[in-house]
Amino acid sequence: MERGKVLEYLTIFGAAAILGFLAYITAVGLYAVDNYGKTAGKAAFGTGGYEVIKVYGRQFSWVFEYPNGTKTFNELVIERGKLYKLEITSLDVVHSFYIRELGIKYDAVPGFWYTMWLQVDKPGVYNILCAEYCGAKHYLMLAKLIVVG
Ligand SMILES: [Cu+2]
Structure with a gap:
């Protein structure tokens, strides 16, 4: 084969x-973000091996309700692992529950409940930020997620 052809190929x-490699790492990354916590959630569903926390967005703070009825404002405390x-829902307008470091963003919409699995190691x-302009x-609308243990 002549030199020009070799260079062309x-x-x-x-x-x-290079494009194939970029497509591959993009697909792997998107899959990981998309399925964050879902595998653990599916495995635990119905076993009771998890705790339910209700998250309410409202102008202009986050409210967290624990299984025993305790409510906290702008502070969510969970155990490691x-x-x-x-x-997640909203009490007034559309908010968005956003934890940048964990790659999590779920809309909080009045009248709807969205489920999100969370496990932090x-x-x-x-x-915790609000990622939807709400007023x-x-x-x-800044809150803290505190992971203890
Ligand atoms: Cu908001």
Whole structure:
């Protein structure tokens, strides 16, 4: 084969290999984000091996309700490695429950309950934000996720 052809094929297949690799890592990443917590959730569903926490968005704070009825404001405390089922809704307008470090974002819509599985293996404090503009004091909707243990 002449030199020009070899270069042409190298360029074409080289580019195809790079694009294929990028497509592969994108697909793996999207799958991981999409299925965050779902595998653990499916395994635990019906076994009671999780705790249910209700999450209410409202202008302009997050309210968390634990199984014993206790409510906290702008502070969600969970145990490391334990599985939680968060049931998310809104008391007024559309909000969005967003934890950037964990790649989690669920809309909180009045009249609807969304289910989200949460299991965090790394103790620490994570920011919970509202990712949907919900009014003049939207920027104040900051809460903390505290993972203990
Ligand atoms: Cu909001």
